[in-house]
Amino acid sequence: MVEMKYVPTICPYCGTGCGLNLVVVDEKVVGVEPWKRHPVNEGKLCPKGMFSHEFIHREDRLTKPLIKQPNGEFKEASWEEATDLVAKKLGEIKSENPDNIGFLACARSPNENIYITQKFARKVIGTHNVDHCARICHGPTVAGLARTFGSGAMTNDFKSIEEADVVFIIGSNNMEAHPLFGRRVIRAKKNGAKIIVADPRFTPTAKLADIYMEFRSGGDVALLNAMMKIIIDEGLQDDDFIKNRTKNYQRLKEIVSKYDLKKAAEIAEVNVEKLVEATMLYAKADKAAIVYSLGITEHRHGADNVMSTANLAMLTGNIGRNGTGVNPLRGQNNVQGACDMGALPTDYPGYQKVVDVDATRLIEQNWTCTLNDCAPGLTVVEMIHAAAAGDIKAMYITGEDPVLSDPDTNHVIEAMENLDFLVVQDIFMSETGKYADVVLPAAGWGEQEGTFTNGERRVQLVRKAVNPPGEAKVDWEIMKEIAVKMGADPKQFTYNNAEEIFDEMREITPQYKGMNRERLERPEALHWPCPDENHPGTGLMHVNTFAHPDGMGVFEPAEYIGPSELPDDNYPLILTTTRTLFHYHASMTRRCKTLDNELPTGYVEIHTNDAKKLGILNRELVKVKSRRGEIEIPARVTDDIKEGEINIPMHFAECAANMLTTSKELDPKSKMAELKVCAAVVEKME
Ligand code: SF4
Incomplete structure (x- = not known):
């Protein structure tokens, strides 16, 4: 008899976190x-979700451990052999210096795996060199919103946007x-909301807008500062909100006063x-919401961009009510959770x-160990630089593919080749796995x-529908085995299931403390912060106070510093990178036949005019070069991009955008690269 079941779970792609049923x-x-x-x-x-x-x-799923042989070929091995080798090599490198080892956690994986990855790095190895792809995605959100609001996360829930x-x-x-999430924006529009979109591309989102502002990639701070200057000049700021709920307003006034319309036009083009019209619309609205994504964050001034959105919201009192707020749209399904779980070189869970010595002592008590509490570890791009320089000797990468997704592919490959030992834990052979x-x-x-957040x-809750293929194992089970082989107290890695890990995690994570499996079984689940088991969770943050200890929001004005690399005679165009409707990164969606079709x-x-100047036709194969590499790729000639700019989606290894991008200069506040x-x-091409 045929057995059929529906298993409710959460989509594995974007941070919207849609619910779906797997049909088994x-x-x-x-x-x-x-x-x-x-x-x-x-x-x-x-x-993406429909064909996930x-x-x-x-x-081509990985089903057995593989060990690279002296001839460079992989050979199948038993778990015993593979984990023995990993424990031995990591043990040797640890004995020289634990900080010679770096870890990348997987933001597509459940919270429980990520929690164990950072616990393994900190407790078993003794390093804070643990990070993940949020660094080059929403690292500036965490840094920028923490400085302004005291908490580096979306201020409202998705539904709230419909009230704007x-x-x-x-x-975005x-x-x-x-x-x-876009569907909520359409609903807001149907409810009467006006939509403003600022973007260098006339995207499907921009096509919905009542006001579309084309501007030059990287000109965000100039544009946002000019909006704030107009608001202050016109007396449209919310004086009560500023007085009662914020600090540092005078400094904001000083800085933004330099950004007049002429300057905005020059810098942001x-x-x-349109800028004045959009500003008036935003400032005069009773409830105005800001939505952003990687167009704001993926710059060497990403945190400044984020803080400027927060400044704009506080200036107009658009915080702490439904239909308002600063709403970063997180990339991967669990990138919010990966940050929450402490897969960050600066932060423990929560x-x-x-x-912070007190935080370190609390974690030590829970994990019964002594931790390295001296200094933060290295971020993703810093680990890659350190590996290329020979200062990181081993990396343990779970479910991430830096060769494809990190800036400057050739440099990443050089770093991977330079490592003494590289472990890749994944579901498919990735571009990075080859090294x-x-x-x-x-x-x-x-x-x-x-769980995903x-x-x-x-x-x-995310649920199991089928067994993993072959001998594949859950991440936390693999790390538990290696931890014990490396001499960790088995009592500290005794988990029998994900729930036990979640329960340990919530003991030390204030935002998750009130959550348990039973409460999460409801489809609504719970929003953090949820400090105790009677707390209903928090969809809307910063209602009466911000998350800083004194409850006040802080204006963090930023000066325009611009991109690290501008067009010149040899490289006359600005390259930007994006995502598409049918793909989410690469390894999973490119293996979904319907999406790949x-x-x-x-x-x-x-742009049509740039193509004309170069004699390039639609779909013609062209060469794109930067100072770091070159690729061959079909042209898509369109009026939907600003003249002087080009765009390449980042999903495709055969014409990888990141062969061209740069990791030379990082955002000092968040260590974001200029993607x-x-x-x-x-x-x-001839
Ligand atoms: Fe929802 Fe994002 Fe999945 Fe699409 S990709 S179904 S929007 S979670």
């Missing part, structure tokens, strides 16, 4: 059914990258009439600082229990 027939996932009662997506899914099951049973009178979207193409000494097969989505801080390879978007702007040239 005879132990195989055969389809996806939207989850009708789910509060995030209410029975709707975007194409297609990668689960792929034949004005939605100001800057650097949510109709493609976060479509089920924005149409000033954003407790590693330099590994040991590859460990991990259980994927649908094959394990746990979406972009609105909603902590949701829709968009099987990459392209470079180039959204570099100088490039497009050449017609």
Whole structure:
């Protein structure tokens, strides 16, 4: 008899965190059914979610551990052999200096795996060198909103956007990258809201706008400061809010007073009439919400951009009410959770600082160990630089693919090749896995229990539908085995299931303290902060006070510093990178047949006038070069991008955008690399 079941879980792609049911027939996932009662997506899914099951049973899943042989070929090995080797090599390198080892956690993985990864790094190895892809995604959100609001997360829940009178979207193409959030924007518009979009591309999101402001990539601070100057000049600031709830207003006034319309037009190349019109609309609204994503964060001034959005919201009193707020749309399904779990070189779980002696003592008590409490560890890009320089000797990478997704691919490859020992734990052989000494097969989505935390801080259960293929194991089980082989107290790694890990985690994570499995079983789940088991969770933050100890919000004005690399005679165009409707990074969606059919390879978007000057036709194969590398890629000639700029989606290894991007200069406040702007040239091929 055929056995069929529906397993409710959460989409493995973007940070919207839609609910869906995996349809399982005879132990195989055969389809996806939207989850009708789910509060995030209410029975709707975007194409990525709808076909998300297609990668689960792929034949190229990793099913056995692999050890690289002296001839450079991988050979299958037993778990015993592979974990012995990993424990031995990590032990040797640790004995020289624990900080010679770096860890990348996986933001697509459940919280429980991420918690164990950072515990393994800190407790078993003794290093704070643990980070993950948020660094080059929403690292500036964590840094920028923590400085201004005291908490580095979305201020409102998704639904709240429907109550806005004005939605100001800057650097977010949510109709493609976060479509089920985009649906809320459409609802807001139907409810009467005016939509403002600022973006160098006339994206599907921009096409919905009442006011579209084209501007130059990297000009964000100049544009936002000019908006604030107009507001102050016109007396439209919220004086009561500023007086009662904020600090440092005079400094903000001083800084933004320098950004007049002429300066905004020069730097950001924005149409000033539209800028004034948009500013008046935002400032005069009773409830105005700001929405942003990687267009704001992926710059060497990403934290300044984020803080400028926060300044604008506080200046107009648009915080602490439904329909207002600063709403960063998080990238990966669990990137919010990965930050919350302490996969950060500066923070333990719950954003407790590693330099805070009291926080360190609390964690030591819970983990029964002594921790290195001296200084924060290295961030993702710093680890790559250190590996290239020979200062990091081993890396343990779970579910991330820096060769594809980090800036300056050739430099990342150089770093991977320079390591004495590289462990990659993943569900497929990744671009990075090819450089590994040991590859460990991990259980994927649908094959394990746990929790994801979406972009609105909603902590949701993910459930197991089928067993992992072959000998693949859940991340925390693999790390538990290696920890014990490396001499860790087995009593500290005795977990039998994900729930036990969650319970340990919430003991030391104030924002999650009131959550437990039973409470999370409801489709609504719980938003953090949820400090005790009677607390209903917090959809709307900063209602009466901000999260700083004194309860006040802090204006953090920023001067425009601009991109690290601007066009010149040799590289006359600005290259920016983006995501598409049909792909989420690469390893999973490119293995979903339906999605890959829709968009099987990459392209470079180039403005019609720029293409004409170069004699380039639509779909023609062209060469794109930067100071770091070159790729061959089909051209997509369009009017939907600013003249002088080009755009390449980042998903495609065969024409990888990151061959061209730069990691030379990092944001000093968040260590973000400049993924959204570099100088490039497009050449017609013979
Ligand atoms: Fe999945 Fe995001 Fe699409 Fe929802 S919007 S179905 S979470 S990819």
